[in-house]
Amino acid sequence: MPHQRRDQASAHAAAAAHRCSIGESSVKTYLLRVFGKLGVDDRTAAVTSALRYGLLEQ
Template sequence: MAEGCANAEIGRRLFIGESTVKTHLLRNFTKLGVDDGTAAVTSAMRQGLLDQ
């Protein structure tokens, strides 16, 4: 997601379905306290969970 991939591409890379990707993303949004992908990536970077 941080690389700008669509959910379908993320699923292909991880060998999981697009609906599974969406489920994982929504759960991570909740854990990060955000509502969308952009905010999730920003928050994860601030917390040191992603390389800047």
């Protein structure tokens, strides 16, 4: 993952952690578990799969 994208992903995880009052590592763990259940490796693929399975509205 390019350095800038990794920094952005980390910033998003930190913001989500703050909003939910949990640790950043917990957010990252939850994301990895969701990725595994969807059979994907990144957020873009996760959103695409979630849309395909009807888990998200467009």
